[in-house]
Amino acid sequence: MQESTIRIALVGTGFMGRMHAQVYRQIGGCAVHHVLSLKGQTAEELAGKLGAEVAPDFDSILANPDIDVVDICLPTDLHAPFSIRALQAGKHVLCEKPMAIDLESADQMLAARDASGKTLMIAQCIRFWPEYVRLREIVKDGRLGNLRSLQLTRFGAFPTWSSEGWIGMEPRSGGAALDMHIHDTDFVVDLLGEPDEVISRGSVDERGVSRVFTLMRCGRTTVQLEGGWDLPSSAPFRMSFRAVFDQGLVMFDGGPLTIYRDGQAPEPVTDLPRMSAGDVGGNLSDLGGYFFEIDYFLRCIREGKPVDASSPESSRQALAVALNEIGQVHHQGAHS
Structure with a gap:
């Protein structure tokens, strides 16, 4: 074009x-x-x-x-x-x-x-979220050595904004696992490839899967994920990660992304781009990955390039893993 x-x-x-x-x-x-x-x-x-x-x-x-x-x-x-x-x-x-x-x-x-x-x-906005992009760079360039373990969390109150409450109907939304938790499943699959092993447990209520705990083995990296929308309505939304490397720790918990190394002061990362979300409402004040994913998509259209950073094939792969998680939770999960 x-x-x-x-x-x-x-x-x-x-x-x-x-x-x-x-x-x-x-x-x-x-x-x-x-x-x-x-x-x-x-x-x-x-x-x-x-x-x-x-x-x-x-x-x-x-x-x-x-x-x-x-x-x-x-x-x-x-x-x-x-x-x-x-x-x-x-x-x-x-x-x-x-x-x-x-x-x-x-x-x-x-x-x-x-x-x-x-x-x-x-x-897949988390692939483009500045903190997660920087974590990917650290994993890929090896500056802190091998990634030993990765823990990701994403949880909050049940979202009430959906028209006619479709988000609370698991046949329509996939529940918390497919609507919220899949952000982190997708990030892991895109970063580390298809897991060698996936073990999921969680909670199921009238809306379907409301919380999921997953342990993945991805080569030599152990991954732990937790996600859900079963918190009180007054509870804040939270997303976070903790990545342990041979030579350091990278943490994000709502504040500045921070790198920790033995014998050194913590290193807050201050050069990440920010884009105001304006008056859209919801649980975010920063457009973050939403801006960068759409900008990337439009550039690929304009330049006639494939969307390699977020190919639908890779999204399909993440969907398959998330559906596996949902199936395990329904089979083994605690029902309320």
């Missing part, structure tokens, strides 16, 4: 749709032309902020030759059908994570991508 404005249709106007909209307002060389809400009530306000039109339906977006990209920010069970239709209509597609509700749907998305010749990318 030449250096012209990339024209986008944003499909979905909930929390994640608003997050993506805030990113598009800050990135040059693109414009949101149409906004579609399946419920309709929030499309007018968001379209007004973007200087976009409200699309009457999805068919009108697919038939519009001026639209280059369709950005899917819909409930998880709708990711595959809407992405497939957009690819079949000759549009590039950015689809929110997780890739799909099951592997069959993910495979259908890959087949549609192959048949269309267009770009499909799954928005």
Whole structure:
């Protein structure tokens, strides 16, 4: 694609749709032309902020030759059908994570991508989150030696923002494991490859898996993950990691990313990029990986390059591991 404005249709106007909209307002060389809400009530306000039109339906977006990209920010069970239709209509597609509700749907998305010749990318924001990007660099360049162990956590209160409460319906969202915990599963799979062993336990309630504890063996690295949305409504959202290397420790727990070495003062990392989230609400004040993933996707479109940093094949691989975790929790988990 030449250096012209990339024209986008944003499909979905909930929390994640608003997050993506805030990113598009800050990135040059693109414009949101149409906004579609399946419920309709929030499309007018968001379209007004973007200087976009409200699309009457999805068919009108697919038939519009001026639209280059369709950005899917819909409930998880709708990711595959809407992405497939957009690819079949000759549009590039950015689809929110997780890739799909099951592997069959993910495979259908890959087949549609192959048949269309267009770009499909799954928005795996943690791959682009500055603290996690820096951890990846430290692992890959070996400056602290081998990665011995990695612990990742992600938990908070149950999210109440979903339309008609779809996020609390496991057949639609995949529960906490597929909606929240998969961020960390995806990061591990992308960083270390498919695990040699996965052992998962957790808790199950009327919304499905509400908390998951997973132990992975990835070569010589032991990985421990914990994620869930079963905290009180007043509890803050938290994501963190602790990476133990031969020659040091890298920690992130909401404050500055910090490196620790024997006999040296702690080394806070102060050069990470920041992008304000503005007025989107939710549990984040920093656009973080949302900005950098979308910027990367648009650059790949413009330059005709593959989305190697977030290929849908790798997202499918992470989905397979997460579904394995869910299956183990349901089989062995504590029910409440």
